Amino acid sequence: MYPQQVHSYLRQFFNETNCPILGEDQHYLTVQLTVDIDKRIMNRPFYWQYVEATNSEANPAQVTFITNQTASAGNLYGEAIHFGSPRMNQLFQATRELGAYVQLFEKVDNEIGQVILTPWLGVNFKVSYCCDRTKETLYSFGINLLTGIIKEDFQETICTSEFDTVPADNAFHVQYIIKPLRALERLHATIEQIIERDDHSWATEAKKRWQHDQRVLDYFYEEEEEKPECYDIEKKALEEQYDTKIKIEIINGGLFYLY
Amino acid sequence: MKIERSSEWEEGFINKLHEHGKWDSWTLYKMNYDIVKMKLIPDFTGLQATKYLPNLKPLKHQLEAAETVIERMNGKAILADEVGLGKTIEAGLVLKEYLIRGLVKKALILAPASLVNQWVEELNIKFHIPAVAYKKNVQIERHDVLIMSMDTAKKSPHKERIYEQGYDMIIIDEAHKLKNHKTQIYEFVQSLKKKFCLLLTATPIQNDVFELFYLISLLKPGHLGNYDTFQAAFSASKHDLEHDDFLKELVNQVMVRNRREDTGIEWTNRRVQIIPIEFTKEEEEVYNLLGTLQNTGSFSMITLQKEMCSSKEATGLTLTKMLEDNAQPQEIEGILAKLMALEVNSKAKKTLEIVEQAKDKVIIFTEYRATQIYLQWYLHSNGITSVLFNGKYNKSKRDYMKHLFKERAQVLIATEAGGEGINLQFCHHVINYDLPWNPMKLEQRIGRVHRLGQEHDVHIYNLAIVNTIEENILALLHTKIDVFEKVVGDLDAILSNFKESV
Numbered sequence: 162m163y164p165q166q167v168h169s170y171l172r173q174f175f176n177e178t179n180c181p182i183l184g185e186d187q188h189y190l191t192v193q194l195t196v197d198i199d200k201r202i203m204n205r206p207f208y209w210q211y212v213e214a215t216n217s218e219a220n221p222a223q224v225t226f227i228t229n230q231t232a233s234a235g236n237l238y239g240e241a242i243h244f245g246s247p248r249m250n251q252l253f254q255a256t257r258e259l260g261a262y263v264q265l266f267e268k269v270d271n272e273i274g275q276v277i278l279t280p281w282l283g284v285n286f287k288v289s290y291c292c293d294r295t296k297e298t299l300y301s302f303g304i305n306l307l308t309g310i311i312k313e314d315f316q317e318t319i320c321t322s323e324f325d326t327v328p329a330d331n332a333f334h335v336q337y338i339i340k341p342l343r344a345l346e347r348l349h350a351t352i353e354q355i356i357e358r359d360d361h362s363w364a365t366e367a368k369k370r371w372q373h374d375q376r377v378l379d380y381f382y383e384e385e386e387e388k389p390e391c392y393d394i395e396k397k398a399l400e401e402q403y404d405t406k407i408k409i410e411i412i413n414g415g416l417f418y419l420y
Numbered sequence: 421m422k423i424e425r426s427s428e429w430e431e432g433f434i435n436k437l438h439e440h441g442k443w444d445s446w447t448l449y450k451m452n453y454d455i456v457k458m459k460l461i462p463d464f465t466g467l468q469a470t471k472y473l474p475n476l477k478p479l480k481h482q483l484e485a486a487e488t489v490i491e492r493m494n495g496k497a498i499l500a501d502e503v504g505l506g507k508t509i510e511a512g513l514v515l516k517e518y519l520i521r522g523l524v525k526k527a528l529i530l531a532p533a534s535l536v537n538q539w540v541e542e543l544n545i546k547f548h549i550p551a552v553a554y555k556k557n558v559q560i561e562r563h564d565v566l567i568m569s570m571d572t573a574k575k576s577p578h579k580e581r582i583y584e585q586g587y588d589m590i591i592i593d594e595a596h597k598l599k600n601h602k603t604q605i606y607e608f609v610q611s612l613k614k615k616f617c618l619l620l621t622a623t624p625i626q627n628d629v630f631e632l633f634y635l636i637s638l639l640k641p642g643h644l645g646n647y648d649t650f651q652a653a654f655s656a657s658k659h660d661l662e663h664d665d666f667l668k669e670l671v672n673q674v675m676v677r678n679r680r681e682d683t684g685i686e687w688t689n690r691r692v693q694i695i696p697i698e699f700t701k702e703e704e705e706v707y708n709l710l711g712t713l714q715n716t717g718s719f720s721m722i723t724l725q726k727e728m729c730s731s732k733e734a735t736g737l738t739l740t741k742m743l744e745d746n747a748q749p750q751e752i753e754g755i756l757a758k759l760m761a762l763e764v765n766s767k768a769k770k771t772l773e774i775v776e777q778a779k780d781k782v783i784i785f786t787e788y789r790a791t792q793i794y795l796q797w798y799l800h801s802n803g804i805t806s807v808l809f810n811g812k813y814n815k816s817k818r819d820y821m822k823h824l825f826k827e828r829a830q831v832l833i834a835t836e837a838g839g840e841g842i843n844l845q846f847c848h849h850v851i852n853y854d855l856p857w858n859p860m861k862l863e864q865r866i867g868r869v870h871r872l873g874q875e876h877d878v879h880i881y882n883l884a885i886v887n888t889i890e891e892n893i894l895a896l897l898h899t900k901i902d903v904f905e906k907v908v909g910d911l912d913a914i915l916s917n918f919k920e921s922v
Contacts, residue, residue: 162458162472163472163474164548170451173447173451174448174451177445177447177448177451178448230544230550241550243548243549243550244472244520244548245472245516245519245520245548245549246519246550246564247525247564250522253455253459256448256451256452256455257452257455257456259444259445259448259452260444260445260447260448260449260450260451260452260453261429261432261444261449261452262432262433262436262443262444263443263444263445263446263449264436264443265443265446285453285456287456287460290464293491293494294464294465294491295461295464296461296462296463296464297460297461297462298460298462299456299457299460301453316453320450320453324446326443341433341437342430342433342434345430345433349425353423356423361421363464364421374673377669377670377673381670391641395640402494405421406421406422406423406424407421407422407423407424408423408424408426409423409424409425409426410426410429411426411428411429411430412429412452412453412456413429413444413449413452413453414429414433415443415444415449
């Protein structure tokens with residue numbers, strides 16, 4: 162993410178979360194945070210506990226984020242932010258929490274007349290294969306809540322469409338037949354099927370690497386009857402490093418009424 | 421194999437459905453998805469960092485080194501590339517990768533004072549990491565990536581504040597300074613928590629492979645027992661392959677070393693010449709007189725002789741100090757008088773010759789400030805402009821001197837500390853006016869010019885005055901270099917045999 166992208170990301174985030182931007186140029190951005198956003202990204206839980214306990218006036222922070230430290234004038238006082246900085250990760254985390262559940266109705270042109278919107282459940286999954294290395298894959302599924310048909314790459318299909326939080330006047334949205342939770346189960350099953358059919362030689366190879374490293378560790382402590390603490394620490398570290406598992410995580414999802 | 425399913429989202433979704441509560445915005449929903457997509461790690465191997473560093477074009481060996489550290493060594497490694505191959509880039513790539521993956525939140529870099537600013541620049545400009553140098557009013561807590569000089573860090577109150585911070589990653593530049601485990605700095609580093617740790621040094625060993633012990637012990641404490649049992653076990657069993665195999669394993673588990681010849685890059689050559697110089701009769705007389713001084717007090721004879729091989733100015737300074745101390749003022753005064761009467765400095769004369777013949781930029785390394793000043797005057801009186809370079813200069817002065825050297829002066833005269841950390845690939849003549857005792861220093865000096873970007877063969881002139889202590893130093897250097905090369909050869913054999921077997 163280049164500095165300009167970091168900058169636009171910040172602008173978009175603060176606009177969406179109703180934090181007024183007080184000052185800006187190419188390389189920095191000064192924003193007045195709301196109470197909610199302050200709590201989510203500024204990492205000062207004790208301050209908020211104090212405010213709530215004493216019933217004082219809340220004073221959410223005003224922050225200047227410097228998006229391009231090298232290009233900016235040296236006399237700016239603020240927080241340098243970049244892709245990889247903890248603050249950026251907190252913003253991503255906040256986006257995660259605030260962009261998790263949607264219910265949306267596709268916008269339809271008034272001219273067309275009465276239209277019918279079909280209910281879909283769209284869910285975005287992240288599957289991680291973890292050992293001493295990691296591989297992640299994104300799956301985006303949509304399931305038609307009338308017919309049960311599953312569509313892949315759902316997010317890519319709908320990301321350019323326009324949506325509203327209430328249906329348009331000339332649109333009639335059909336109630337779902339398949340319950341969303343049942344539909345979610347079906348999607349989970351689909352993912353698990355994909356995983357089952359996949360190649361898992363990565364796990365066997367990880368195990369081999371683990372055994373190899375454990376052998377070297379054991380060699381150096383062969384002489385000792387009573388293994389010292391550092392042996393156990395190292396052994397545990399190896400275990401944590403090489404342990405294989407597959408994680409399925411839902412990034413976000415929602416009900417989509419599509420035309 | 422276990423599959424972990426997180427039920428968090430589902431629970432929240434159920435709540436939203438039942439409460440008919442406020443749903444999230446489509447824009448934030450899309451932003452969420454896009455960020456996850458961008459941060460995805462699509463393969464088991466390979467770095468994500470390069471996607472976000474468009475202006476950086478790392479070389480193949482640098483990418484491989486960073487990948488090896490992350491994929492095979494779990495972020496704890498000794499980066500031991502030869503001088504000039506870009507260890508800083510490799511370290512920067514590893515740091516950036518861990519920052520992006522959220523595995524490192526706070527990092528501390530310890531470097532010699534003269535290199536701190538260079539680190540700040542490299543990390544900020546090449547890696548977009550907002551690293552800050554520690555200075556008096558800097559608040560340590562406010563900065564996630566901090567660069568501090570080793571000398572400052574090991575002392576209180578800094579030492580304690582560093583322990584408090586709980587850095588996830590420690591990077592140590594010129595880590596061969598940690599070879600001696602009895603030092604304050606070694607103990608300090610040893611007691612730091614090291615989740616991820618990089619030790620950077622072009623010269624991890626000097627005399628024997630066992631010196632690696634202390635560096636390896638910082639990364640894998642306890643593996644090698646203590647130094648004595650380690651040495652006993654591996655010396656005795658030189659013929660026992662099993663022992664050697666495991667030692668090889670251990671070294672390969674923690675060390676990455678690239679040599680020039682492995683990088684596939686075409687390197688220019690080094691042409692080393694030893695230039696013997698003869699004292700004039702007068703100089704010889706003074707040199708010999710120095711040898712007769714009985715009671716030199718706290719000053720060593722060797723120092724005086726070495727200074728005499730450098731310049732009368734350097735020698736004079738020491739003699740004058742001795743006068744204040746000493747019980748033999750007359751002898752010393754006598755020598756001082758003869759010293760000051762000298763009109764010719766044979767070595768300086770030879771130096772002038774070399775500079776005039778080169779008709780190109782030249783760097784002169786000297787150990788003495790007094791010689792440095794004398795040489796500048798001497799060259800100037802022969803129509804040659806020069807700039808000085810010292811360890812004490814601050815960043816802007818160093819940059820300015822480098823600029824002057826590039827654009828205006830023919831010669832740069834540097835002291836040892838001044839030689840650290842400047843890159844001068846546009847120059848390819850190096851005069852070692854004074855020879856150091858330690859061959860590593862020679863390597864470091866040459867590394868200022870013989871590095872990536874050097875387009876010409878590098879000419880090195882080692883000046884030594886015949887029939888003096890300098891001849892001894894020269895012989896010693898060669899022995900040490902041979903030992904070094906053999907030992908490094910041993911090291912490289914350990915590392916390359918491993919590569920072949922993989």
